[in-house]
Amino acid sequence: MFCGVGPLFCGTDDETRGMIDSVMGQEVLPGLPPAWVLATLVLMGLAAVWMWRRALKAGPRGLQARGHALSGPLARSLTGSPWPLVVLRLGGVGLFLLVIVSGFFNREAPGENLATVLTWTLWWWGVVLSALLLGSVWCAVCPWDALATWLARRRLWRRVRTGLGRRLPRRLMNLWPALFLFVLLSWLELGMGAMTSPRLTAIMALLMLALALASLLVFERKAFCRYFCPVGRTVGLYAQAAPLALRPVDAGTCARCETLDCYYGNQEVEPCPTHLVMGRLRENTYCTSCGACALSCPYDNVSWRLRPPGDELASRARPRWDQAWFIVALLAVTTFHGLARTATGGLGEVLGARQSLWSVTAALASVLLAIGLSYAAVVALSYRLAAGEVPYRRLFSQLAFTLIPLSLSFHLAHQLSPLLYSGLLPFEVPAPLHFFLKAGLMGYGIWLALKTLRSRSRELWGRSPGRLAWRTAPPVAFVIAVTLLHVWLLMQPVVL
Numbered sequence: 001m002f003c004g005v006g007p008l009f010c011g012t013d014d015e016t017r018g019m020i021d022s023v024m025g026q027e028v029l030p031g032l033p034p035a036w037v038l039a040t041l042v043l044m045g046l047a048a049v050w051m052w053r054r055a056l057k058a059g060p061r062g063l064q065a066r067g068h069a070l071s072g073p074l075a076r077s078l079t080g081s082p083w084p085l086v087v088l089r090l091g092g093v094g095l096f097l098l099v100i101v102s103g104f105f106n107r108e109a110p111g112e113n114l115a116t117v118l119t120w121t122l123w124w125w126g127v128v129l130s131a132l133l134l135g136s137v138w139c140a141v142c143p144w145d146a147l148a149t150w151l152a153r154r155r156l157w158r159r160v161r162t163g164l165g166r167r168l169p170r171r172l173m174n175l176w177p178a179l180f181l182f183v184l185l186s187w188l189e190l191g192m193g194a195m196t197s198p199r200l201t202a203i204m205a206l207l208m209l210a211l212a213l214a215s216l217l218v219f220e221r222k223a224f225c226r227y228f229c230p231v232g233r234t235v236g237l238y239a240q241a242a243p244l245a246l247r248p249v250d251a252g253t254c255a256r257c258e259t260l261d262c263y264y265g266n267q268e269v270e271p272c273p274t275h276l277v278m279g280r281l282r283e284n285t286y287c288t289s290c291g292a293c294a295l296s297c298p299y300d301n302v303s304w305r306l307r308p309p310g311d312e313l314a315s316r317a318r319p320r321w322d323q324a325w326f327i328v329a330l331l332a333v334t335t336f337h338g339l340a341r342t343a344t345g346g347l348g349e350v351l352g353a354r355q356s357l358w359s360v361t362a363a364l365a366s367v368l369l370a371i372g373l374s375y376a377a378v379v380a381l382s383y384r385l386a387a388g389e390v391p392y393r394r395l396f397s398q399l400a401f402t403l404i405p406l407s408l409s410f411h412l413a414h415q416l417s418p419l420l421y422s423g424l425l426p427f428e429v430p431a432p433l434h435f436f437l438k439a440g441l442m443g444y445g446i447w448l449a450l451k452t453l454r455s456r457s458r459e460l461w462g463r464s465p466g467r468l469a470w471r472t473a474p475p476v477a478f479v480i481a482v483t484l485l486h487v488w489l490l491m492q493p494v495v496l
């Protein structure tokens with residue numbers, strides 16, 4: 001029987017069963033039908049034309065972010081007391097423990113085991129959706145950080161001195177460690193089959209907890225969250241597209257502030273775990289939404305802010321070389337995910353009976369190399385067309401922001417089918433709505449990618465339309481090629 005995690009969530013409806021098919025002995029869901037592929041392409045084309053033709057508003061250069069601060073009772077209660085967050089963290093830790101116990105002691109098959117179903121079908125999709133809509137809130141409730149902090153400090157929230165408090169070596173203060181762990185975890189997930197192994201899923205979860213705890217005991221503040229955690233860095237990058245962020249209410253108050261309690265903390269409240277000064281914050285990338293700055297600020301000058309989606313992605317976030325490589329790897333791994341879960345034309349069919357740890361490893365390395373090298377070549381072409389006006393590294397780092405919406409929208413669209421038909425949802429989603437959501441996500445992705453590309457290219461090369469058209473042609477072609485590949489992957493049946 002097709003079922004999720006228990007009788008409560010069983011998807012036994014005939015319509016659901018009707019959607020599920022069998023290819024090479026695997027349960028699969030059909031991909032986008034041709035009519036919906038056409039609708040997706042038309043929607044994406046319209047989004048692209050609209051984005052390219054509309055006047056581009058220059059993002060604010062100063063520290064005052066666009067949008068407006070939320071001042072309702074809900075926003076105030078979330079920033080005015082540590083307890084709402086503590087309660088949410090307790091809930092997150094409860095689910096984490098459920099995954100561990102189920103992973104080690106529940107003998108059910110992966111499709112019915114809470115460890116695999118919650119982690120790979122619900123969590124990894126939900127985390128990315130939360131980043132798109134709510135910014136980096138996942139990090140605020142993250143069970144790895146919550147458990148590690150409680151174990152190390154033996155308090156639910158008050159400031160206390162723990163561990164050796166060493167400074168992280170300068171050569172590790174970048175995103176290369178997180179990039180390495182990201183590729184390693186993706187390899188464990190797809191190469192070692194963690195997606196279908198509850199025990200390996202639980203081991204991976206514990207490994208992350210051990211890393212978070214070790215980093216807390218050795219290094220000052222939260223080096224794990226800022227430099228090592230691949231989930232946090234993925235969320236941080238996707239959160240640049242979000243319409244929500246913790247920001248100063250008034251930039252002038254921060255400019256005049258001499259105590260910088262948000263950075264140093266106070267007697268009760270921890271300093272910013274990722275070394276940020278709220279008054280100078282321009283991007284969500286390294287903010288964990290922990291709210292410590294809101295609690296410690298003596299002027300009550302930190303609040304949630306609603307802002308235009310993608311504003312930060314298009315202009316405010318600072319380009320960085322290591323971060324750009326993380327973005328490229330994110331796109332490659334997300335695309336590889338699509339290939340791995342595709343029943344026809346994907347990895348399973350290409351490798352056939354030769355599918356082994358080595359062949360999957362080689363396939364992952366090939367996709368990483370192919371996307372990395374083609375992006376590097378595209379940037380080199382723009383560099384040549386602009387006669388080296390802007391240094392190659394700067395070009396590479398600035399244009400990489402364009403890739404974030406591509407992997408974000410494909411991740412959500414591709415993993416939507418397994419979630420909707422996993423039996424986890426207590427209601428049925430009609431097939432047309434399912435396809436419409438996929439088309440909408442892809443349309444939103446290309447709209448955001450082109451908005452980012454336009455804004456970043458103007459920043460790099462100025463506003464002359466003639467010059468811009470030539471110089472942006474290679475990245476535009478790259479965006480279109482990646483999008484078409486993703487649409488093709490969405491047409492293929494997905495392995496449940």
Ligand code: SF4
Nearest residue numbers: 254257261262279297
């Ligand atoms: S302590 Fe408050 S006012 Fe001072 S910089 Fe931080 S957020 Fe701004």
Ligand code: SF4
Nearest residue numbers: 272287288290291293
């Ligand atoms: S203390 Fe730092 S990480 Fe936490 S919400 Fe404030 S800026 Fe973000």
